[in-house]
Amino acid sequence: MTVEASKPILSLRDIRKSYGPVKVLHGIDLDIRAGEVVALLGENGAGKSTLSNVISGTVQASSGQMTWQGQPYAPANPRAAIDAGVGMIHQELLLLPHLSIAENIFVGRYPKKGGRIDRTEMENRARSGLHRLGLDIPPGRVVEGLSTANQQLIEIAKALTLNARLLILDEPTAALGGEETQMLFRQIERLKSEGVGIIYISHRLEEIKQIADRIVVMRDGNKVQEFDSADIPIRTIVEAMVGRSLDRMFPTVPEPTDQTVLEIRNLSSALGSFSDVSFKVQKGEIFGIAGLVGAGRTELVRAIAGADPISSGQILLNGQDITPKSPKHAIDNGVVLVPEDRKLQGLIVNHTIGENIGYANLDKISNGGWVTANRVRDFANENIAKFGVKGRARQAASELSGGNQQKVVIAKWLSRNPRVVILDEPTRGIDVGARSSIYDIIAGLAAEGVAVIVVSSDLEEVLGVSSRIMVMAHGDQAGILTRDQANDVSVMELATS
Template sequence: MALDPSHTQTPHLGLFVSGLCKSYGPVQVLADASFEVRPGEVVALLGENGAGKSTVSNIIAGSTKPDAGSITWRGKPYSPASPAAAIDAGVGMIHQELKLLPDLSVAENVYVGRLPMRGGRIDRAAMNARASAQLKRLGLDVSPDRKVRTLRIAAQQQVEIAKALTLNAELLIFDEPTAALGSEETELLFQQIRKLKAEGMSFIYISHRLDEIAEIADRVVVMRDGRIVARHERADIPVRTVVEQMVGRSVERMFPPLSEPGSETLLEVENLSSPERSFQNVSFSVRTGEILGIAGLIGAGRTELVRAIAGADPISSGSVRVAGKP
């Protein structure tokens, strides 16, 4: 799908993607992708898994080379040979998979590769102060000296975001930035995005949380099977419309009816407790063919509970039985 000229407004001032294609062997994962990101706006890039969103993002961020097509960034041809080259050009990306160094401190992770120096040595006081300021902007009050491995997943995600915000980038690509965040952390992130938008920064925002899109995006681009299938100049589109464009068919039911679970108990958790007291005396059972939801705020112990059940973390008391066996 070629870029409709009606969607092109001063592309030389922002990002202009034209006809990007990418194949891996016989599999074409991206075909003639064209869109633009104007200065000071958030463009939501939506699609199912495998639609091509990550491929487009990785090309823009310098970690993948396209087979065909071109990109213009700030009025000049743009073809980064590496993520470092993209960062130098003012383009950064926050990946869904955390790319932190667990045995380094929070501040060291925020400034890794560009540690502030003074007199030939790392200026740790300045580094810690700057990192702490960024984290507090996101609502994360942790010591910059703390090792990343001791943080919960949601806090680690905020460290990744703080790292990106210190890059002084003019375009940031967010790949599922709120996947591990609760509503409060998400709203703090949105506040920062709005503030940076007002300063002229642009964003490509990828999310499966479609309810977020109307709140944070200005425009929407929908992908399916490696192609751009729809563009919307407004973000307040009915979720049903977006889902139908993503899957390519009418959606009679957003959620199909579920079959009744079986009568056999498959998983039994009884009085399970954590040594760190992140959860205490938790008991529940799951039947065959059943979906059990575990809900709670960030820090409630949900992740720690399922890690303990899966054997990734120790337990201090209680038991787990699968099909009646410990």
């Protein structure tokens, strides 16, 4: 590498950020060079997103200096950063649901011809970006109704059209399966070869080892360690992130009983997303569901929870047909779903923790039809303590880290003492420390005799927590594997069948 090529395109020196008396970033120094991927790691609340937002112009640093391509750099807003050649894909989807895919990709920078939006050019360029990611969807289609994974790929396609010299990718694969992730990695390699610098934020440490050139670890607003290579044992990385030794990630999976709690008989979707699915879940069993994105996993568990319609089949609980017509019907029978998108489907984020927990338990906390603030607070505090939520009942859910938001969603349903708990992507976008505590909750439910279903795109996760795994492919049930039979190869063979 030449001296010129080794010069950073972006340099940060002593970057600090405070919100009133709360200090979020403590003197961060960071260099990013052209054509390299720097993994930025840390638990939720470590300061990764705040630092990324400073670089991308979403927030301004309280003090410190940045240089971009050798010149002073202090973007007043994201538009200024984009104009300078710095783009960011946020962890939370920012698409406008009622606009088309192409309109979302080019929002705020529509190509024009003769003073008017050139829709042909816009859709052609959008189609090209989508094809690069293997996404064969008409660019004129509205975003509303697309899967979370496809929306994430559209966000990535949007970034690819920026022609940025630095891309910040915040949890870009959180909603993606293995095939989509590999497509993204191929695009990252191409961008690297073109001299684009990339800051890559992810909690999936195995993929960091695949894609990163260097690793920077943050903890409590500080840069605590930097590795010059990604060829580092995962345990070493995790211990740097959490500041302590981690003896284990996955808990011991309890042995289920022979008693069948939930039985699914020949279930088919009225929307065509899955057909003729049959399985049983025993008392105290953790039943995993794996498969590639689009296999019908989420649609299946939504149907079991009464959220999506079915065309045929039965759902039995303890031998009784309870095939639900609505989520309320399922909840009343003791079947609850922790959905894949906690912010859109699991929480009302601008309401308090207490209110969110209370909404799912009004029948428990009301007295003669009346609900008092004190009763909501007391009930919430009891469950906050029980499930280890780091927050107060009167605190807005939006102020919590991803891991604690997920614990609130789990707490509001588990406080109903359900008989079947379904968790769809339970640790999506959650740091390694919070993941471990959620796995403990899942194992604890099984130990108490609850039937648990876990849907996950993270193969290591579904292998680590499940007693048995059902694999889905193209809406069909490809097979069910015991814990002894299940491994990376056997699951992927069925998922691609």
